Amino acid sequence: MRVAIVIALLVLGSILFHIFSPWWMTPIASNWGSIDSALMITLYICAIAFVGLNLFLALALLKFRARAGHKAHYEPENVRLEKHLTLWTGIGIAALLAPGLLAWNKYVTIPDKATVIEATGQQWQWGFRLPGPDGVLGTAAVAHMSPENPFGMNPRDPYGRDDILIETNELHMPLGKPVKMVLRSKDVLHDFFVPEFRARMNLVPGIVTYFWMTPTRTGTFEILCAQLCGVGHYQMRGTVVVEKQAAFDAWLAEQTTFGQQLAQNEASPATQLARADAKPVIGAR
Amino acid sequence: MATVTIADDHTQFYHPKTWIGKYVWSQDHKVIAIQYALTAIAIGLVALVLSELMRLQLGFPDTFHFIQPENYLQFVTMHGMIMVVYLLTALLLGGFGNYLIPLMVGARDMVFPFVNMLSYWVYLLAVLVLVSSFFVPGGPTGAGWTLYPPQSILEGTPGQQYGIILMLVSLVLFIVGFTMGGLNYVVTVLQARTKGMTLMRMPCSVWGIFVAAIMALLAFPALFVACIMTLLDRIAGTSFFMPTLMSMGKNPGYEGGSPILFQHLFWFFGHPEVYIVALPAFGIVSDLISVHARKNIFGYRMMVWAIVIIGALSFFVWAHHMYVSGMNPYFGFFFATSTLIIAIPTSIKVYNWLLTLWRGNIHLRVPMLFAIAFLFTFIHGGLSGLFLGNVSVDVPLSSTFFVVAHFHMVMGVSPILVIFGAIYHWYPLITGRMYNEFLGRLHFWITFIGVYVIYLPMHYLGFLGVPRRYYALGETAFIPHSAHVANQVITVAALVVFVAQGVFFINMIWSYFWGPKADPNPWGAASLEWQTPDHPPKHGNWGDKLPVVYRWAYDYSVPGAARDFIPQNVPHDESAKYHKT
Numbered sequence: 099m100r101v102a103i104v105i106a107l108l109v110l111g112s113i114l115f116h117i118f119s120p121w122w123m124t125p126i127a128s129n130w131g132s133i134d135s136a137l138m139i140t141l142y143i144c145a146i147a148f149v150g151l152n153l154f155l156a157l158a159l160l161k162f163r164a165r166a167g168h169k170a171h172y173e174p175e176n177v178r179l180e181k182h183l184t185l186w187t188g189i190g191i192a193a194l195l196a197p198g199l200l201a202w203n204k205y206v207t208i209p210d211k212a213t214v215i216e217a218t219g220q221q222w223q224w225g226f227r228l229p230g231p232d233g234v235l236g237t238a239a240v241a242h243m244s245p246e247n248p249f250g251m252n253p254r255d256p257y258g259r260d261d262i263l264i265e266t267n268e269l270h271m272p273l274g275k276p277v278k279m280v281l282r283s284k285d286v287l288h289d290f291f292v293p294e295f296r297a298r299m300n301l302v303p304g305i306v307t308y309f310w311m312t313p314t315r316t317g318t319f320e321i322l323c324a325q326l327c328g329v330g331h332y333q334m335r336g337t338v339v340v341e342k343q344a345a346f347d348a349w350l351a352e353q354t355t356f357g358q359q360l361a362q363n364e365a366s367p368a369t370q371l372a373r374a375d376a377k378p379v380i381g382a383r
Numbered sequence: 384m385a386t387v388t389i390a391d392d393h394t395q396f397y398h399p400k401t402w403i404g405k406y407v408w409s410q411d412h413k414v415i416a417i418q419y420a421l422t423a424i425a426i427g428l429v430a431l432v433l434s435e436l437m438r439l440q441l442g443f444p445d446t447f448h449f450i451q452p453e454n455y456l457q458f459v460t461m462h463g464m465i466m467v468v469y470l471l472t473a474l475l476l477g478g479f480g481n482y483l484i485p486l487m488v489g490a491r492d493m494v495f496p497f498v499n500m501l502s503y504w505v506y507l508l509a510v511l512v513l514v515s516s517f518f519v520p521g522g523p524t525g526a527g528w529t530l531y532p533p534q535s536i537l538e539g540t541p542g543q544q545y546g547i548i549l550m551l552v553s554l555v556l557f558i559v560g561f562t563m564g565g566l567n568y569v570v571t572v573l574q575a576r577t578k579g580m581t582l583m584r585m586p587c588s589v590w591g592i593f594v595a596a597i598m599a600l601l602a603f604p605a606l607f608v609a610c611i612m613t614l615l616d617r618i619a620g621t622s623f624f625m626p627t628l629m630s631m632g633k634n635p636g637y638e639g640g641s642p643i644l645f646q647h648l649f650w651f652f653g654h655p656e657v658y659i660v661a662l663p664a665f666g667i668v669s670d671l672i673s674v675h676a677r678k679n680i681f682g683y684r685m686m687v688w689a690i691v692i693i694g695a696l697s698f699f700v701w702a703h704h705m706y707v708s709g710m711n712p713y714f715g716f717f718f719a720t721s722t723l724i725i726a727i728p729t730s731i732k733v734y735n736w737l738l739t740l741w742r743g744n745i746h747l748r749v750p751m752l753f754a755i756a757f758l759f760t761f762i763h764g765g766l767s768g769l770f771l772g773n774v775s776v777d778v779p780l781s782s783t784f785f786v787v788a789h790f791h792m793v794m795g796v797s798p799i800l801v802i803f804g805a806i807y808h809w810y811p812l813i814t815g816r817m818y819n820e821f822l823g824r825l826h827f828w829i830t831f832i833g834v835y836v837i838y839l840p841m842h843y844l845g846f847l848g849v850p851r852r853y854y855a856l857g858e859t860a861f862i863p864h865s866a867h868v869a870n871q872v873i874t875v876a877a878l879v880v881f882v883a884q885g886v887f888f889i890n891m892i893w894s895y896f897w898g899p900k901a902d903p904n905p906w907g908a909a910s911l912e913w914q915t916p917d918h919p920p921k922h923g924n925w926g927d928k929l930p931v932v933y934r935w936a937y938d939y940s941v942p943g944a945a946r947d948f949i950p951q952n953v954p955h956d957e958s959a960k961y962h963k964t
Contacts, residue, residue, distance in 0.1 A: 101747060101755055108759065108835060120865045121843040123779070130778075137776045144766040151733060151762050158740040159755065162676075163747065169947065170678040170940035171742035174962050179738075180682050180731065187730040194773060195723045199716060201775035206712040221539045221631065240627045240634065250629075281709075284629045286534035287642060289707065289782060293848030293861055296779040300709045302642055303533060304626025307709035320860055324782040324850045326527045328539035329452045332853040 102159035109152045116145075127294035127315040127340065129276075132201040134296065140194045147190070205297070208310045212276040217269070217321075218249060219281070219288035219301040222330030224321060225249065226269045230260030230355060240284065246363055250284070251356050259357035262350065267321075267336035272346040276312045289325035292338055300325050313340040398922055410496035411922045412481045415503050417813070419477030422503075426510050427470035433462040435881050442874025444855045452854040453541035456525030459852055460542075461513075463528030464550070467656065468557060469510055471798055475663040476561070476599065477506060479805060480568050480592040482813070486912035487589045489577025489930045489952075491923045493567045502567070505560030509553045516542065516549035524550045527852060529653070532624040532645050536617040538631050547617060551610045558603045558610075565603075568596040577911075579932030583687065584951070584964050586910045586936040587673075587680060590687050591666020594694040595659045601698070602659065606652035609645055616640070643710055650701040657794050658697040662690055664801040665732055668754050670936075671804050672736055674908045675751035676743030677947050679937035679962070681735045689728040696725045706777045715774040722772035729765060733758070744940065744947070748906075749823035753804030756831040757797050764793025767842060782852075785845020788838045796834045803830070803887070810894070811901030812912060815919045818898060822890040826883055833880035840869045909948045910936040935964040 126134060162170075216227040216235055227249060229235045236251055236258020243250035248265065251258045271277060281290055283301035291298045294317075299309040321336035341349070354362075399405050406414060437458045440450045450458075481499070485492050493499045516523040524542035526535035534540050535547055542550075572585070572593045585593075612623040616637070624645040625637030673680040680686055702710060702718045736758055745751065767789040771777045780786065803826075810818050844866055849856065856862055904913040916926040930952040938949040944959035955961055 099747075101752055104832070105755070105759055112839060115839060115843075119840075119843045120863065121840075121847040121869070123846050124848055124861045133775050133778060136773065137770065137779070140770050140773055140776050144769055148762060148766055151737065152759060154737055155740065155755070155758055158737060158743070159745060159747075162740065162743045162745050164677070164744045168744050170676065170744040172679070172940050172942050172960065173681070173742070174679055174937075175682040175684065176738075177682075180685050180734075183734050184727060184731060187727050191723050191726050191769075194769060195720065198719060198773035198775050202712075202715050202719065205775055205778070206715070220629070240629050243629050243634075245632075285631075286537060286539070286628075287531055291782070291848075291850065293779065298778060298781070299707050302709040303628045304639075304641065305643075305709060318860075322848075322850050322859075326456070326531070326534065326852045328534055328537075329456065329525075329541060330539070331456075332452065332855055332857070335859075 099160065099163060102156045102163075105152055105156040105159070109149055109156075113145075113149070124293045125315070126296060127292075127313060127317060127319060128296055129312040129314055130201075130205075130296035132197070132204060136194075136197040136201045139197050143190055143194045205309070208278050208308070209276045212278040212310050214278050214280055215269070215271070216280040216282060217290050217301070218284065219290070219323065219327075219334070220284040221286060221328050222323070222334035224267045224269075224334070224336035226264040228262040228264070228350070228353075230262055232257060232260055235280065236261050236356065238282070243284065246359075249356075253360065259355065259360075261356045262353045263356055263359065264353055268339065269321075269336065270339045270341060270346055270349045271313050272343050273313055273316055273340055275343075276310060278308055278310045281307045281309075286327045287325045288323045288327050288334065291322045291324035292319050293322075294319045295338075298324065313338075316340050316342065405922075408500065410492070410500045412485050412493045412496070412499060413813075413920065413922075415499055416478050416481035418503050419481060419506065420474055420479075422507055422510060423470050423474040423478060426465055426514070427474070429514070430462045430465035430470060431881065431884070433458040433465075435877060437462065438874040438877040440854065442871045453522070453525055455854045456527070456852070457523050457541050457546075460525050460528055460530075460550075461517075461523050464554075465513070466795065467528065467660070468554070469513065471660045471794070472561070472599070472656070473506060473557075474802060475660060475798065476568065476592060476596060477503065477564055479588070479663060479667065479802075480564070480596065482809070483588055483912060484568055484571050484592060485575070486915070486920060486924060487586050487910055487936075488572060488575060488580050489911050489925070489932060490571060490575035491925060491929070494570045494575050495563075495567050498563045499567050502560050502564035505556055505563065509556035509560060512549055512553040512556060516546045516553075519545040519549065522546055529646075529649060530613065531649075532613055532616060532642055533626070533628060533630070533637075536613065536625075537635070548614065551614045551617075554610045555607060555614075558607045561599060561603060565596045565600045568592060569600065577929045577932060580911075580951075581964070583684065584932060584935045587666040587669035587683070587686055587690075588663070589666065590690050591662040591664070591669075594690050595662040598655045598662070598694050598697065599659045602652045602655035604652075605648045609648035609652070612648075613645065643705075643708060646705050646708055646710075647702070650704045651698075653704060654701040655694075655697045657790075658693055660794055660798050662694060664757070664798040665690060667805045668757050668801045669732075669736065669739075670908075670910065671750050671754040671801075671808055672739050673937055673939065674808075674906050674910075675746045675748060675754070676740050677746070677907075677939045678739055678743040679935075679939055681738040681741075682731075683935065683937060685731060686735055689732050692728045693725060693732075696721065696728070700725060700772075703772050703774075703777070706774050707781050719772060719774035723769065726765070726769060726772075733762060733765070746906075748807075749818070749820065749827060750804040750808035750906075752824070752827045752831075753800045753807065756827070757800040757804065759831075760792050760800060760834065761797040764789060764791075764797055768793055779848070780845055782850055783845035783847075784841045784849045784851055787851050788841035788845060791841075792838050796838065800831070803827075806891070808906070809912075810891070811905050813919060814895050814898070815901055816894050816898035817901045817905070818894045819890050822886050822893075826886040826890065829883035829886070830880055833876050833883065836876040837873050837880065840873060844869060907946070907948045909934075909938050909950050911951050914950050914952050935962060938962065
């Protein structure tokens with residue numbers, strides 16, 4: 099008796115909790131409304147099942163509790179009923195799977211016009227690389243990594259010279275342009291997670307992973323690492339600033355390219371000293 | 384040996400004379416079951432304490448200075464691994480499997496009693512190795528229970544030095560021990576059933592445990608090789624899972640390995656593992672509901688086939704844990720579809736449990752209360768699984784508290800509620816005494832309501848995007864202050880539920896010594912374990928003569944029968960309706 103009422107109250111409480119919960123998905127800031135719709139369809143179908151099954155449970159407990167003179171009905175099985183239930187469950191499952199798969203089809207289909215931005219992860223910070231005017235990221239590898247070349251850029255790859263390297267945790271993105279996010283890790287698994295974008299993917303050392311999205315709302319959003327990456331995991335934060343094209347271009351102009359970094363390194367006295375040990379350069383420190 | 388234990392010849396059966404032979408180096412499946420259960424519960428208590436420490440940190444960050452980020456990750460890891468492997472798997476298969484299979488199929492013991500004993504002692508060794516990692520420099524591993532390389536064996540992860548090695552060795556030992564037990568369970572069900580006990584007359588409990596044991600024998604080897612390969616990567620410098628990388632500014636010299644390969648191996652074990660835990664719980668709860676509703680389990684044949692189908696399908700869904708892992712994203716189509724197809728046999732099980740209650744004669748005793756609570760939490764946890772299985776919906780929810788809430792509801796809370804129900808249900812059989820009804824109800828109400836207060840809000844924190852495995856959330860723009868309040872409420876609820884488990888232990892221990900003597904068959908159950916000549920059953924279970932089975936395990940409220948149940952070993956009688964099986 100009591101347990102039947104409690105089950106019914108828990109169902110009611112869950113519905114009220116859902117309605118009044120101050121915690122819900124963050125306002126979306128990307129093109130992935132289709133993911134949100136698939137989620138909502140899943141939610142409604144599941145909610146109907148949750149309420150229906152549990153109220154049936156509560157009703158059964160209420161109506162058929164043991165009492166004097168009461169005897170259970172004898173019915174080993176009812177194949178017809180079971181077949182009907184199987185069919186309707188199958189329909190419900192198909193109804194929520196279909197929008198999910200359609201959204202996934204979009205997720206795995208990168209638009210041709212998408213520009214590339216690379217995010218690199220290491221314990222416990224973010225770095226970013228944009229391809230520069232040629233639109234192509236230069237090759238990079240762990241073998242090339244050094245304190246002067248944290249991105250592991252291949253110095254012999256001409257495509258890499260114009261790549262823009264960002265060693266702070268802040269990335270800017272132009273509003274309304276589809277972006278293919280290319281992900282690379284130097285050490286362990288990480289995950290590029292911006293809740294407002296919905297889309298995300300793991301960073302896996304040894305391979306390059308990707309996903310795509312179009313930012314649809316200007317603003318500043320937090321990047322969280324969402325794949326356990328060691329003691330500093332919870333501090334591996336970054337920022338994405340989505341802004342209009344003009345502001346983005348202005349920001350881009352302030353950043354340095356790999357070519358510029360190479361030139362700076364070449365010009366630094368330390369480099370020259372190391373190379374010209376036979377003939378010291380006048381004016382060197 | 385094997386033939387002697389199955390045969391009807393009672394005189395050849397080896398009976399130990401000494402206390403040590405009976406209770407320590409015992410080959411009696413019932414004693415081994417108790418050893419397994421007590422060890423699993425003991426290590427489970429460690430995991431319970433760890434979870435409370437985690438909750439303290441999450442609810443009240445900056446308050447408990449002895450919980451540093453390293454400790455937090457160690458708590459997360461050890462809690463998860465202990466609960467999934469060392470508690471749930473060991474208790475449901477090693478504990479209930481051992482106790483119930485021979486009694487329910489009418490055998491004198493497991494087919495290989497010596498191997499069965501060895502299985503427990505290797506399991507105990509695995510537990511001790513695991514516990515020892517708390518006492519080595521650097522402490523236990525904090526790599527998360529999934530132990531994903533490269534992180535798990537590199538600097539920057541707590542326990543990288545010794546903890547991870549002990550964890551991997553312990554898992555290898557566990558699997559060795561489990562294989563001995565698992566083979567026993569499967570062979571006993573196939574070979575040692577008594578006369579008349581056809582497969583389709585076995586109680587659902589045996590079906591659940593039987594299929595789970597087969598699955599475990601197929602799934603654990605994947606974890607076994609993954610552990611050995613990780614060990615080699617850590618100790619011998621191989622690169623199975625380690626690509627070329629730069630760890631903390633140094634290149635440790637690995638080359639060409641694949642971290643995703645580990646994930647495939649891990650989840651090829653890990654997903655069937657969910658059902659290795661769930662299927663015995665499904666089976667047991669079917670029997671609890673049927674017995675206490677005085678009604679046969681509705682659609683028994685369908686229930687059995689659902690168990691078999693779920694078991695088989697669960698080997699084709701593992702990569703739904705890896706939608707955003709960086710594997711080829713096209714796999715998502717296949718794994719989302721296979722995952723959601725599993726929902727169909729699972730739903731059938733839920734319908735049939737509910738339909739068993741419908742038009743029943745429901746006795747709301749403590750085991751039944753826990754079974755009902757299971758139905759509620761399992762419906763909830765099963766449905767939230769549809770979100771995470773539905774590939775694109777998983778993308779925003781992956782690695783958030785939604786995942787934490789889902790898997791705790793579906794494979795933490797639900798099986799544990801069944802375990803509690805099962806312990807109360809078979810307590811009179813095992814101990815010969817009755818538990819205290821009031822304490823049982825008190826334990827039930829606090830636990831049931833408490834866990835829902837803990838896990839319902841977590842789903843919503845997950846919708847918001849609060850990530851899991853975070854030591855502290857700090858200042859994050861999208862996380863409002865109210866979310867921190869939610870975390871505090873959850874922590875308080877978790878502490879209340881924690882304390883309530885004390886009621887359970889007091890009840891179990893007090894009743895063992897001072898509880899009233901139980902009737903031989905207090906619930907009026909039809910299945911064979913309640914029909915033994917001695918109460919509790921003695922070594923060899925059946926006295927001089929093995930029982931003969933004439934009917935299925937669910938003859939409840941049969942029209943024309945004198946009582947509302949007919950035990951399985953009662954011959955067919957013209958007056959009562961006969962369900963042909």
